[in-house]
């Protein structure tokens with residue numbers, strides 16, 4: 001690289017234009033970088049914040065290749081992208097965060113489980129089923145969770161199989177059947193890793209799910225864990241991330257089971273819902289951190305300023321269409337509550353429309369306020 005090229009302001013592309021891209025763009029505004037977004041929906045949350053918007057399908061080879069070929073680096077905000085195009089771009093010298101090889105492993109839930117097994121990373125026992133017939137034959141393995149290899153999103157593509165009667169609800173395509181874990185806690189840890197292999201760990205967060213929608217609902221930081229469990233969690237998350245041998249940022253989702261054992265559930269090789277609270281509650285947010293990794297700056301400080309809780313703002317039942325936010329002013333009056341609405345024009349039941357992060361020294365205060373927010377701030381039509 002010549003001195004002139006070094007001085008040039010880097011042009012970075014994001015595949016996908018949802019809320020994660022939007023928050024990445026908000027953080028990019030602080031750095032010498034121009035950001036390009038590829039996304040099919042010209043009204044997506046990222047479209048109006050980037051320097052250059054390209055309408056196109058992130059799953060299409062030509063769309064991704066043509067978008068990336070003149071850029072310095074690319075990152076993703078969703079795994080469901082054309083990996084072949086990224087591999088070609090990587091060969092031609094475009095940096096990809098995370099590396100396409102990591103995406104290949106993670107995109108497919110079967111390969112992802114095999115990765116954990118091959119690297120001695122604790123994860124629930126599993127078998128692979130090619131079709132429904134093979135699932136029927138695996139009845140001895142239940143209670144279990146059936147997960148489609150590719151194409152699942154936000155809880156669709158995951159089916160609980162408790163009894164033999166549930167077997168018909170499984171997937172008739174290559175899938176993984178995992179033993180049902182007796183979950184004590186669901187946690188996630190964000191880990192950043194740069195080109196030099198230096199790492200930065202955020203404190204793990206603890207999650208609560210909406211049992212009906214299977215979407216992340218509330219999330220407490222830091223997770224309440226014994227020191228011993230915390231050490232296990234950190235060691236496992238680091239092993240998962242280091243073995244990928246790729247710079248980037250990763251969200252490692254784990255279960256603490258009723259014996260206190262820690263099992264990896266799945267990993268996202270990108271900024272993630274479980275890091276949203278880092279925008280206000282930590283010195284360096286996950287979005288800021290990813291730019292530091294991509295632009296090869298020093299890693300940031302992951303320490304918390306205060307404990308926090310994050311509430312997802314989900315489209316209200318029975319409301320589909322142009323959105324209006326009920327209760328916004330009431331929430332904006334609350335101390336230390338930070339509202340993020342993602343700029344989606346249309347709401348529908350269960351759609352992630354925004355999130356609110358609350359900061360406080362007191363857990364009771366966090367729980368009380370987040371419950372109030374959940375009941376007050378409602379996306380309706």
Ligand SMILES: Nc1ncnc2c1ncn2[C@@H]1O[C@H](COP(=O)(O)OP(=O)(O)O)[C@@H](O)[C@H]1O
Nearest residue numbers: 124145153154155156158178179180181265266
């Ligand atoms: N082996 C398992 N045992 C118990 N619960 C599980 C298991 N696998 C997944 N779950 C539950 O299902 C949820 C969704 O599964 P996950 O694999 O994270 O899929 P996704 O996040 O892609 O929808 C998890 O957050 C967890 O609550």
Ligand SMILES: [Mg+2]
Nearest residue numbers: 155253265266
């Ligand atoms: Mg998950």
